[in-house]
Amino acid sequence: MKLDRRTFLTASLGLAAGASTTALLNRPRYHVSRKVPRSRVAILTAESYSHNLENVLYSGLELFHLDLRGKTVLLKPNLVDYIPGNHINTHPLLVAAAVDCFRRLGAKNVLVGEGPGHQRDTELVLLESGFREELRQLKVPFVDLNRDELVMTPLLATYTGMKRLWLPRTVLEADFVVSMPKVKTHHWSGVTLSMKNMFGVVPGAKYGWPKNILHWKGIQESILDVCATVPVHFVIADAIVAMEGNGPLNGNPRPLNQIILADDPVAADATCARLMGLDATRITHIRIGAQFLGNASIERIDQVAKVVCAPANPFEMVPEFEHLRVTGSARPDS
Amino acid sequence: MHDIRELNHDCVQGLIDRQLPDGGWPFSSHTTQSAIEPTALALLALPSSSVRERNAAIRFLLHMQNANGSWPAFSGDDAGGSGLTGLVLSALNRCCAQGMTTNRAIQWLTESRGWESHWLWKWKFRTSDRHVHFDPDKFGWPWMPETVSWVVPTAYSLLALKHARATSRQGLVQLRISRGVEMLYDRICPKGGWNAGNGVVYGFRLAPHADATALVLLSLLSEPPNDFITASFNWLEQRAETCFAPWSLAWTILALDAFERPTALLIDRLSSIVDPRNVNDCATLAVVSLAFCCAAGSNPFRVAHET
Numbered sequence: 001m002k003l004d005r006r007t008f009l010t011a012s013l014g015l016a017a018g019a020s021t022t023a024l025l026n027r028p029r030y031h032v033s034r035k036v037p038r039s040r041v042a043i044l045t046a047e048s049y050s051h052n053l054e055n056v057l058y059s060g061l062e063l064f065h066l067d068l069r070g071k072t073v074l075l076k077p078n079l080v081d082y083i084p085g086n087h088i089n090t091h092p093l094l095v096a097a098a099v100d101c102f103r104r105l106g107a108k109n110v111l112v113g114e115g116p117g118h119q120r121d122t123e124l125v126l127l128e129s130g131f132r133e134e135l136r137q138l139k140v141p142f143v144d145l146n147r148d149e150l151v152m153t154p155l156l157a158t159y160t161g162m163k164r165l166w167l168p169r170t171v172l173e174a175d176f177v178v179s180m181p182k183v184k185t186h187h188w189s190g191v192t193l194s195m196k197n198m199f200g201v202v203p204g205a206k207y208g209w210p211k212n213i214l215h216w217k218g219i220q221e222s223i224l225d226v227c228a229t230v231p232v233h234f235v236i237a238d239a240i241v242a243m244e245g246n247g248p249l250n251g252n253p254r255p256l257n258q259i260i261l262a263d264d265p266v267a268a269d270a271t272c273a274r275l276m277g278l279d280a281t282r283i284t285h286i287r288i289g290a291q292f293l294g295n296a297s298i299e300r301i302d303q304v305a306k307v308v309c310a311p312a313n314p315f316e317m318v319p320e321f322e323h324l325r326v327t328g329s330a331r332p333d334s
Numbered sequence: 335m336h337d338i339r340e341l342n343h344d345c346v347q348g349l350i351d352r353q354l355p356d357g358g359w360p361f362s363s364h365t366t367q368s369a370i371e372p373t374a375l376a377l378l379a380l381p382s383s384s385v386r387e388r389n390a391a392i393r394f395l396l397h398m399q400n401a402n403g404s405w406p407a408f409s410g411d412d413a414g415g416s417g418l419t420g421l422v423l424s425a426l427n428r429c430c431a432q433g434m435t436t437n438r439a440i441q442w443l444t445e446s447r448g449w450e451s452h453w454l455w456k457w458k459f460r461t462s463d464r465h466v467h468f469d470p471d472k473f474g475w476p477w478m479p480e481t482v483s484w485v486v487p488t489a490y491s492l493l494a495l496k497h498a499r500a501t502s503r504q505g506l507v508q509l510r511i512s513r514g515v516e517m518l519y520d521r522i523c524p525k526g527g528w529n530a531g532n533g534v535v536y537g538f539r540l541a542p543h544a545d546a547t548a549l550v551l552l553s554l555l556s557e558p559p560n561d562f563i564t565a566s567f568n569w570l571e572q573r574a575e576t577c578f579a580p581w582s583l584a585w586t587i588l589a590l591d592a593f594e595r596p597t598a599l600l601i602d603r604l605s606s607i608v609d610p611r612n613v614n615d616c617a618t619l620a621v622v623s624l625a626f627c628c629a630a631g632s633n634p635f636r637v638a639h640e641t
Binding site for chain 2: 009081083118119120122123124127128143144147148149152166169187204205208209212213216226246249250286318
């Protein structure tokens with residue numbers, strides 16, 4: 001291959017930029033540690049989206065012995081947009097099941113909140129995705145986090161270089177935040193799991209649609225800063241039908257028939273990555289998150305239900321994230 | 335059929351009831367933080383008979399203007415400026431506010447631009463970051479400083495600048511209008527219509543959104559007819575057939591009405607799905623009120639164009 005001066009210069013600059021970014025990311029930049037000695041994850045089997053999910057979910061939640069009496073629980077599903085036929089959102093029946101379960105567990109209030117990053121008309125997404133009807137039947141309040149009252153909040157990690165973010169009061173005042181991602185690939189961040197899902201708490205009313213500042217400051221860095229500042233107390237990940245390929249909007253459905261519960265977002269995401277056939281340690285926000293937000297190592301995660309079983313065929317990825325796929329003897333459960 | 339005038343009266347009363355002591359409106363009626371978008375939209379929606387409420391809103395907006403001429407996104411926001419500056423300027427222009435306020439805002443709008451216009455980022459988007467199809471030479475306005483152009487702030491800015499052509503910065507205003515219009519045509523979805531601003535990503539065509547499409551069409555009202563506008567209207571009219579969300583439906587009505595397309599059926603549908611007492615979002619309530627006004631032949635966006 002002939003290497004001209006222009007190509008060489010561009011490649012060198014790219015290499016230098018990449019090396020310095022990696023070096024910067026590896027420097028600890030957090031003022032909080034939520035890491036506990038061990039984390040718990042439960043992988044539950046669910047064959048389809050049905051009203052039976054409540055029983056499946058409740059039996060899984062009982063394994064965690066959560067004390068929610070008197071607490072306000074905020075469920076944060078992943079609602080991006082509505083595209084007929086595309087499995088891009090956390091399924092409304094799973095969210096409805098979670099509302100019922102947390103009420104049964106004694107929560108004082110259960111709210112559902114989300115700030116879609118692409119579609120400005122949140123009510124349209126709720127209506128067309130079937131959420132509005134489920135929420136109406138359950139009489140559960142929904143908070144559009146894009147348009148909530150905002151509070152300037154100092155960031156507890158500074159990987160982006162930002163010192164603060166305006167965040168919704170509803171999120172900051174919740175006692176127990178449950179991230180409920182759809183398990184998906186993502187063409188900018190590799191995956192969108194419980195940590196990336198927290199982008200939805202960053203308000204569009206301040207940061208716009210999409211929340212472009214988070215992309216400019218670095219997606220991986222922004223995930224770390226947001227998750228350091230807004231604690232995720234629990235994860236319920238929708239992998240009954242996941243998404244592979246060109247996510248988060250245009251990927252292909254990939255049924256895994258599983259729901260992943262965890263008391264630690266890093267452990268949840270590392271487990272989901274393994275279930276997708278991906279190397280969790282190659283996903284930057286999981287690897288760095290494991291320094292202070294939770295546990296990614298298999299040795300520090302107690303699988304309280306099923307064990308992780310990686311798929312024979314790892315999830316399809318866009319070319320930039322092809323390196324995340326684990327094949328052959330390097331299978332994550334091996 | 336519902337009585338549109340009565341419903342609109344309820345919308346206006348709902349807005350009046352929710353106005354905050356500082357003269358602004360919050361997004362959610364459960365909160366007390368005034369935000370710029372619902373306030374500007376409410377100012378456009380309030381009838382001239384609501385003198386006290388309109389004056390309070392105007393005072394609030396004038397008070398909120400940043401030193402650099404822009405407007406923030408909400409009360410207490412940073413002073414760098416937001417993509418809603420064009421909307422506020424349009425609303426104030428409708429109320430005949432002029433002078434220093436307008437001049438400073440126009441100056442800020444002519445100077446504010448998406449970061450893709452910077453040579454370094456142009457180079458990045460032309461060489462290494464090419465997954466989103468767009469031409470960085472065609473730029474508009476960002477949601478906030480230090481980010482790239484997006485469709486909604488660009489449409490709001492165009493609405494303001496097109497109404498403010500008689501200024502001392504005429505040449506610059508015209509240039510920014512041209513660039514902004516080019517940017518909107520560049521970011522159009524392949525079959526017409528607009529979303530936040532990404533028509534094609536990773537080779538996939540993304541779907542348009544009704545509210546963004548309607549707003550862009552309003553900002554293109556004075557442009558010569560072309561295939562982009564025709565395709566977008568076709569898409570919007572088709573989308574409207576299955577749209578039952580008040581915010582998107584109301585924006586659609588405003589756009590179709592401004593271009594003198596039939597809206598009676600859509601207004602009737604809007605009246606059947608909206609109970610103003612149950613609309614929690616003040617911005618939505620204001621846009622619904624504006625859409626109901628179309629039934630009486632009043633559309634502030636069409637008037638702005640005609641004047």
